[in-house]
Amino acid sequence: MRINKKVCFITGTGHSGSTLLGLLLGNHSQSFYCGEGEKSRFLTKEKAPLQKRSCKFCGIHCPVWGTVSLTSDCDLYEQLSQHISTTLGITAPLMIDSTSGADWIHQQYKKLVKTEAKPHLIFLKRDGRGVVNSYRRKYPDLSIETIIENWIEKIKKAQALFEEFAGPKIIIHYEELASNTTSILKGLCDFLTIPHEPQMRDFSRQTYHILGGNNGTQFLAARHQSQLLQTMTPSNRQYYQEHQSDIILDLRWQQELSPEQHQIFARLASEVNQSFEWHPS
Template sequence: MVMTKKVIFICGASHSGSTLLGLILGSHSACFYAGEVNKIQFLNIKKEHEDKSCKICGRSCPIWGNFILDKEFGLYKQLSKLTNKPIIIDSTKKIAWLKKQSNKLEIYQSKYLIYILRDGRAVINSQLRKYKDSDPEELIEKWIKHIKSTDDFYYNFSGKKIQIHYEALSSKPEDIIKKLCNFLEISYEKSMSQYYLHEHHPLGGNTGTHYLIIKAQKDNKIDSPIQLSERNKYYYLDHPLEIRLDLRWKKELSEKIIKIFEKKAGKLNKSFRWND
């Protein structure tokens, strides 16, 4: 039986590229990217919920389809056994979950934390695109709160940890993937950046990114429940599969919202800004 040797946590704000990063790392032969694992609470519930099953293959998923958590045995151990992978990746954003899970690991399971940083203005723009009627100020407040608690978790994390910028990952993927492999003490595998050619079973995460995989694998006739919003559909249909930097916020975010953001969060955003 394959045991879990490492658990890799990916933290950061939502819409920061953690799905992309998870899929890239999950394309390594020793790794399984489980997605936002706290979403197991929604698995197979009766009512409609976008996170009630695997984001790639839906309810017929070989990993999550009949998954029942064995609390005694342990979540990550169970996933290693099911997938035959000794390294499990969890990209849950909720700090309470990360604290609980990282404290529960056994002595032989080493833990790693990757904090993915993305310019807060890009994050707010993505959220406004997804939740059109939301109040920008409220989103900014939420971002501030989440970043402060994530910073705190990162600071106190006792395992190996690293920060990377989404913008660096998507503009120089090979360099950053090599750097991360080195950090995680795993060999670099060239096909990792072609994450869409590998098998994945993530819970939660970015639908657009998952859609790219489904598009690439449509020859496999995978039946997926994914629905894309009109705006996203337009963008992703013309989107090449290769990793590419998304700077749509520069065109889409209004001057007014940028001003509000600067006033409320400009200082905190300093280490998140990307000026390459």
């Protein structure tokens, strides 16, 4: 009998809050957050960087990703569900995948529609200035123009995917998720037809086994399990060490982007950013 009944994809772009959303949804008793499922392609590639082919929390000795054996062209979510049922004793009919790339989601959707599992899609939007600023910190050698153009390209692919997606789908904003977490989670539980559980906000209850994702968010969510500070830049390390454990809206772009960078963004992306722009009340 198939364990995996639903797969929830999170599309958008990197640095939009997909790791936070995945962790929150993965805290539900009926779900398992696998991280970025696309990175399962690297599990058997010994020359691939270790961070791409191992659990972000457990490393190569992860009881999930360190022992799973995926068959070629597999139904990833059912094989993973069967595996965690055996190794962890967890039955999770809902799988959460925060791979934001449209190509991966297209591929998995085509496989899932041939099964009993029902694919769902969340389009997680974030003000493009916040995304660009986050990429700017991570890739300081890239020009601001290149980063903006990359964001526009990925967003257009995500929008096209959302429009074409035939299953249940919903749009939420990172800023709303971080500001009104409980309310947004209640709405998403209705969307996924699962009961809302208040403990979804409690990261200390979980042990995570995740491929890919944002180091800082993962550290805040699971300080008890994480060694991720070692992989961060000095500025990010200080930010996350001083960060409270609770969910806090990240609006660093308002102070960190220079007036010139704001002008460049407005010139290149103001039209695209209209439905993403955050106007705090």
